[in-house]
Amino acid sequence: MKSLSNYKPKFLPTISTLTLHSLLHIHHQPHPNTPTQSNLPNTHLNEFTAACYNRDLPTAMKALNFMQKTQIWADSVTYSELIKCCLARGAVREGKLVHKHVFSSGYQPKTFLVNTLINMYVKFNLLDDAWKLFDEMPERNVVSWTTMIAAFANAGMRDEALGFLACSGLGILRQIHCIITKVGLDSDVFVRSALIDKYSKWGEVSNALTVFNEMETRDLIVWNSVIGAFAQNSDGDEALELFKRMKRCGFLADQATLTSVLRACTGLALLELGRQVHVHVLKYHRDLILSNALLDMYCKCGSMEDARFEFTRMVNKDVISWSTMIIGLAQNGFSHEAIDMFEEMTSSGTRPNYITIVGVLFACSHAGFVDKGQSYFQSMEKVYGIKPGREHYGCMVDLLGRAGKLNEAVELIHNMEPEPDVVTWRTLLGACRIHRNMDLAAYAAKRVLDLDPDDAGTYILLSNIYVNTHRWEDAEQVRKIMKGNNVRKEPGCSWIEVDKQIHAFVLRDNSHPDIDEITRRLIQYVQRLREVGYVPDTSFVLHDVEGEQMEDPLLYHSEKLAIVYGLMALTKGKTIRIRKNLRICGDCHLFAKLLAQMEGRNIVIRDPIRYHHFQGGFNASLLVNGLMVDHIEQTGVMIENQQKALTDLSKKVEGIICFSD
DNA sequence: CTAGGGTTAG
Structure with missing residues (x-):
């Protein structure tokens, strides 16, 4: 068994190198040694059962200890209640004890219970343990599969930073899909919706749609999966199209549907449609995710009045609500207000996250608050424990660049810990244009084109800078290269x-x-x-x-x-x-x-x-x-x-x- | 009654 939770790309198991033949077989022979559950009255068992349903973890664990000694087992549902309790408290150690107990002395837990344990390990991010259970269980059902699909597909996504991982993660997903088809589980709604969701998380929307279209029975959740798939992959048109189809099929939108529809409106800047959706959102006004999506819709449609109104009306606000407002204000040019909002947020006791700080620095760069931006940037790790990432550096390059401190911007790029990417260099290039710094512009442009030779914007930007500084031959040269590389500009x-x-x-x-x-x-x-x-x-x-x-x-x-x-x-x-x-x-x-x-x-x-x-x-x-x-x-x-x-x-x-x- | 859907940046 290869390690999944500490995997390095080359160790990432592929289904074929694992136990492909065992996956393809669903065993049916009963376990040879399966003691039956005790029917005798037992105080520990009673105490245990009561504690599980009351979510009293310490008492349940104490009773479990006695049951272990006297070789008494409870029924599967009771254990699943206990496991839920462990999950809610993040009690990994207790969860493992339950696992040990239900497998002790040759007791073979039912598939139902094993599934619950597998899910527990998945949620604890202990994929080795989940995989081992799945691999060794004598009989797997649809639930076991659905759980593992989600686990595998998510595992590949944990380290998106390494681009090449994307392939292996997606590859695993494809293999799972293949096996599912072979085993005949592909008609199951749960399996299908998991597949749809996982494909869409990998950006494979067309695969997601194929899986969806092949289904003969669909429920609301699977509709939501596919609508969400398009909404999240910035294809609002298709998301809205599917939403119309869903309604024609007689389904009523719920919170998740509306969230995706709002996100589609957000992407397409459809304020009027968004307002109509808002009417339907009203009955779910306590739903935080939905309210956040609504906020973002108003921000991204440029209506800050509506966004502000909704924000003040919200009873519960989380980091995302605050961050959405901060970013919305910053993008809409209300930099002061964005920073005030950030201060208000921290004094209200909400901890900012990575994205919040991106918003704050973005506000500073737009407004030209060089000192303020630098002080937030320098203190983010100390005060909030957030390590500056590419986006933060990007904002700082923009901030320094716009302020004319081009040398400092370059220095920052050279010393930044994350590898600078196309966006970083393009930001610098933009600053060079504003300040007509030819030499640096040429340097930055070269870095951009090294990383993305098809970036039409860079050729155009570069040739414009040459034109602005009356270097006509150079401008002509850039145009020639662009033509030679067959780079076409997207029409405005x-x-x-x-x-x-x-x-x-x-x-x-x-x-x-x-x-x-x-x-x-x-x-x-x-x-x-x-x-x-x-x-x-x-x-x-x-x-x-x-x-x-x-x-x-x-x-x-x-x-x-x-x-x-x-x-x-x-x-x-x-x-x-x-x-x-x-x-x-x-x-x-x-x-x-x-x-x-x-x-x-x-x-x-x-x-x-x-x-x-x-x-x-x-x-x-x-x-x-x-x-x-x-x-x-x-x-x-x-x-x-x-x-x-x-x-x-x-x-x-x-x-x-x-x-x- | 264990498994599948929705929110902030780039």
């Missing part, structure tokens, strides 16, 4: 929700039914803005390096089209909310800011990293020159995948969903 795409429909706008795509009117108005708006001093920021013109030069490529950036469409189609006074697949460019940022003021409309644009709030009507005077340097963002950083943009596009005029249950 923006989405806006109007009347429960999503409208998508893609650069150079004219398929929207109102595109002529939109373009006409866009030109008008640009004209009017120019009259009050708007000057398009041409440093972004060369983004579309491989296309033909249009007369004015900036004019047609997808978010501009979406904003204008929002002005046309949404009722006056309604906030225009847009989601983008790429980072917003400086020119569009300026355009949105000025237009929001001129038209007196609030505009919120969500890009893959941040949310940009533009207030309308506050300030009628336009401060064009000041704005040029304000908050310059860079397009071209590719976060979401290209396929998705195109799929979404094809669905742009399709109705979304109706709630009618």
Whole structure:
């Protein structure tokens, strides 16, 4: 038997090297020496039974000791109660004693009881023990299998940091799947939903869907598994599609369903749909996970008013509720409030975790709180016992970089304990662009491309930096390399929700039914803005390096089209909310800011990293020159995948969903 | 009455 709980990749057992033949056999012969349970009245047994059902662990263990000596056994259900009690208290030692007892003197516990023990070891993360029990049990049933599938598949996931492990973990899952089919357990709902869930945790959504589609009977949980699979793998469309199917089949959504539906809305920035789901969430208002998902939905849809309201209304808050708010505030540009929230959280006695600190540092980097950020960063390990990870370093690189302390940023990268990755170097590259540091930019870009040679954003960023510093030949060179490597840039795409429909706008795509009117108005708006001093920021013109030069490529950036469409189609006074697949460019940022003021409309644009709030009507005077340097963002950083943009596009005029249950 | 579903970052 190989070790699973201390496994190193090369020791990770594969099913075939283990006892494949024993797995394939389900034995049926009874155990030769199986004493029967005592029917005689016994004080210890009575005491034991009572203690188990009362969850009185010490008394139960004392009684168990006597039963052991007098060779008396209780019935399986009583033991399972005791094991539940051990699980709840994390009592590993006691659990092991129970295990020993039920196997002592040749007593052969029923399959039911062995399953309970296996599950106990799985939950204690003692996979060796779980595996040994499973391997040696004379008869396995569906429950034994379901338990082990979950155990194996989760085991491979514990060390995601080592990328190559991903293969072996997934490989094990595939082998288990194979064996399950051979043994004929694949018609079981439990086994299937475990498989679906495990495949989806490995990102193998299509396998999950296949397993699901092959099922003839489905219950609510298996629907939830598959909806959750897509929601968690950022395919909100498919999740909502499945949700509609589920409702057509007559199932009613429960907490888990709603959580996944909310997560789908979150991913797609569907605020209006999210609000409808909210109505159904009300009856589960005590459900913490669901409330957290609701909070996140409002944050990610850019409606901090709703998020704040829900947050103050929540009676129970955990680390995730607080972290969600901190990150939400930080991403939406409310950096001070995010930090206040963090202070409030710690003084209320909630311990921050890894992710909370990411949010705090993110807030600092956005607001330029260099000292504050550094002090949180330096104290996180001492005060909260959290070792800085890649994400924390990333925030610090951004913080120092934006503040112009590029050398310190580089030094930090060179000395950081986790290996810097693409994101780290790309962050540095972004900072180089802001401060026009050519040499460092070239260095950072090289590191990015070493790690990810297909990163179109980096080529574009690099060529833009060369253009900005008038190094035309170098810019040309980068374009050539990019072309040579056949790297294509993802087309910019923006989405806006109007009347429960999503409208998508893609650069150079004219398929929207109102595109002529939109373009006409866009030109008008640009004209009017120019009259009050708007000057398009041409440093972004060369983004579309491989296309033909249009007369004015900036004019047609997808978010501009979406904003204008929002002005046309949404009722006056309604906030225009847009989601983008790429980072917003400086020119569009300026355009949105000025237009929001001129038209007196609030505009919120969500890009893959941040949310940009533009207030309308506050300030009628336009401060064009000041704005040029304000908050310059860079397009071209590719976060979401290209396929998705195109799929979404094809669905742009399709109705979304109706709630009618 | 032992097994399967939902929340924060990247």
